[in-house]
Amino acid sequence: MTEEKVGAILVVGGGVAGVQAALDIADSGFKAYLIDQSPSIGGVMAKLDKTFPTNDCSMCILAPKLVEAGRHPNINLITNAEITGLNGELGNFEVKIRKRSRYINEEKCNGCGSCAQKCPVEAIDTYNKGLSDRSAIYIEYPQAVPLKYIIDREKCIGCGICQEICKPGAVEYEQEDTEATLKVGSIILAPGFESFDARLKTEYGYGRFQNVVTSIEFERILNASGPYGGLILRPSDGEIPKKIAFIQCVGSRDAQLGNNYCSAACCMYSIKEAIIANEHVPIELERTIFYMDIRAYGKEFDAYYSRAREEYGVRFVRSRVANVEEDPLTNDLFVHYVEDGEPKTEEFDMVVLSVGMRPPKNVEKLAEVLGIKLNQYKFCQTDTFSPIETSKPGIFVCGAFAAPKDIPESVVQASAAAAKATATIASERGKLITIKEYPPERDVSLEEPRIGVFICHCGINIGGIVNVPEVVEHAKKLPNVVYAEDNLYTCSQDTQVRIREKIKEFNLNRVVVAACTPRTHEPLFRETLSEAGLNSYLFEMANIRDQCSWVHMHEPEKATEKAKDLVRSVVAKTRLLETLKKPVTSVIPVGLVIGGGLSGMTAALELTRQDFEVHLVEREKELGGHLRHIYYLPGSENPHEMLKSIIKDIHENEKISVHLNTEIVNVEGYVGNFRTTIRSDGNEKQIEHGIIVVATGATEYKPTEYLYGTDARVLTQHELEENLAKDRFSAKTVVMIQCVGARTKERPNCSRICCGHAIKNALKIKEVSPETEVYVLYKDIRTYGFKEDYYREAANEGVLFIRYDDEHKPKVTQENGKLMVLAWEPILKTWFPIEMGTLALSVAVVPNHDSERLARMLKVPLTKDGFFLEAHVKLRPLDFATDGIFLCGLAHWPKLIEESISQACGAAARAATILSKKTLEVEGIVSYVDEDLCVGCGLCISLCPYGAIEKDERGIARVKEVLCKGCGTCGASCPKRAITMRQFTDEQIIAQGLAVLRGAVCG
């Protein structure tokens, strides 16, 4: 057996989790193979219209990540493929894969789409969930990555039209499946989930009644590129529905089906769909959600739920729907349900079934091939303290395959899996990655602009409408254009060679390509310039396909005029382009972790496993944080043993400097180069480091209600836990009150962990004192995911769950030494008294009191609730907007042990993408200051969302280039025009705009 490990990792599944994992791996010095069964990556998120709780457009935020993965030099996309075998072990796996034929040569296909336009076959569009048609030769969706077509051979009639029309000759009807073997050091599983097949719930009529759709189908209906162009229509008659019902828990929390677990995301996505739906019809929609518990447990989810009720007029009915019937004449639907003990029937125009998550298709085969264990629901088996590890060393898991979860939690776990997978092969960092060498750049600063213009026919996509030769002639007459030509496909490999030749032949120092969109093709052409020894920023594109020939197909003359205008305006800008350098900064390969609780300790250990040194700063005199007060878990794991072993690991680790009793005094610098002052016992000390992980945790709300503090029998759940753990428990009746200090006016959000905590304690009571009666007074029980099993177990053990609402809060009194609660019984509609020995309050988790101070020092934002606010709640859950600072644990939001561990590992992976580099090179499009013009007013400093501008010692603005993201908002507001954005300077943008208006005169 060889000792050598392989510095590559296989990621299985190209949804948002898989893509994030691959990006983190490839950005920290390892090679990633990203394999997906589908012809393109993107997974379920690519099918969503919006995302909760911010209503972001899903594709807008996902597409840049897909493009990045698609063109990353160290990510190898293997689509339309599956795993067939596995040999070897951690460090040295051999994975056999089968790549199914696309019947398209991927090297040759340039994604122009002429084939699909001419294909005579109409097939069912699976991307739009069968609600619309597509051709037999197709891409899954317009933004597909990779942008390579595929032929659906089941539907293809073999007419040969596509083969004839494909100018690059990419159609290969005879192409066969291929097999390959990949050598990798570790493997990450991110195969996602399958939606529950709603046909199995026959009582809801899916598949029989046309106007009963699933939530994912409804997502496509809402989408502007969906089957009805973003209008909500009934599939049966194309009418706009006036009344829509959403039925929750279809295929989840269902013992009959054996799907006992909660699918964790459906409550929120249904609320989102109900909110958004109203924007997609010209009328006021009546929307009703039928639910059991609304599980709005995530960051600011409850506020969203409240807005749905109060601002958006969504009606919520707490009831499990019995069945749905259809009026066969009108296709209207009758929903039968029980509310307040009474059977009711209500008519709706459309019913949306909130389908739950099932393990991915063929999961048993995958598990068998890989040799990993599945849990009872056939999701991947994991443990509380190792939520990322599968049962087989070297194979890790993330996303919905580990347990049903939403997008940000999948992204968190993806980064965590990247941390784990790269740590196992840390010694191999940098060994298999490709670093491309380019010829030295020619200095063109003193040359007159000499522009070459390359105009693409894109087969017939442009040339069939726009008179390309006429545009070439127009271009030739423009000032500083010394060469212009047309190409059948400017993006083809042979044209790249040609562009390089022409650059030499005509001594070109700037290049314009008029073709498709720079969003997909600019990187390719920039690369060509680099290969020709030109600075890659001396390049611009005119979009004469997506924004011209394709949208003016019936007006060829006007399209030609427009194409000329677009080329002229881009040439006008190009004349003013300058050579840009990519700013570079050195990186100190040391991390600073603030907070010595479970999250901070985990992040610190993970960073050392990546071979980085860490300073771990803890305010208190010992490590452990909140975990010190957790004595047992609902499962069999022992948290105290775990804590002891982590603390031991930390103290024995030579790479970690632990600073106890220490506080942060000051933070200076920026990504790669921070200098932080810490204080301990009055002594100040400076440490230098490249990144910061914020893991400062949170604290418990100190209740003022329910006689807490005045009657010793009133405890918090933590105090009850301690009593139970230390044999100090003897009550014959225990009442627990949920949401104490949470979901109130002052603190509108849910604290996420208290339902689980109450149930854990209730089960413990039943274990140590089975005769004790336990009542849980709750608003919604939020045991999401597999935690639902404990809820069920508690109910089976005889724990009584009684719901209350804000109008009927429990009333606690103490009379003659008796501790009493008056609880509202919602079915009998009466108050009833319970005498109790212990009252346990499930109190809110609240931010640490000094979060604000730390946030100010780090220049990072907090939420309204006072928790730290990440860069993007969906896709950048571990990063702050300021580069080099990361977030994990309860400082972000209340969360469970396994979630804190995932986040901490994920934060370490994100940090490793920086620490693994000797120097950081960033995009050259950054703002710069004309020091002679700047008067130091500071407006740009206050506007910059990234804190990238500061005042220098003379009081004038200075750009910290490595932090600048190139948005240019500083340039748009400088009263002295002293600051502007490179590549998008005022002069360049104005020249581009005005050249359009000034006709051909400048020629």
Next chain:
Amino acid sequence: MSEKEEFEPKIIGFLCNWCAYAGADLAGVSRMQYPPNIRIVRVMCSGRVDPSFILEALKDGADGVLVAGCHLPSDCHYISGNFKALRRIKLLKKVLEQFGIEPERVRLEWISASEGDKFATVVKDMVDQIKKIGPNPLKGGIEA
């Protein structure tokens, strides 16, 4: 081309790279047809659009200017550039009115990467509207 026959407005569009420009691309991919009166200038963020760009375009005879970015509140790729655009364009419209230029010539729209149809509709609508208002009064001034 005689302007007397039918007035064909020239519109400049400043579109943010991440949402609106992507939406305009999607209109193309989906082959949605709209009038060929708009010329798009790509910027990274709607927050990059300095009101002076719009004034320059109007001064040089543009009949309309479209600024389009990511939806409020949080689609913006740069966190809050769209809010900055919103404030600036609102102010600019007030200024334009003072100078006797119809504020309708300047339009701010939020268009997501999946709203190809919205982009096409906005352009159609804007062309119709500006046809009704007539040519930019400054156009003659420049030619004279």
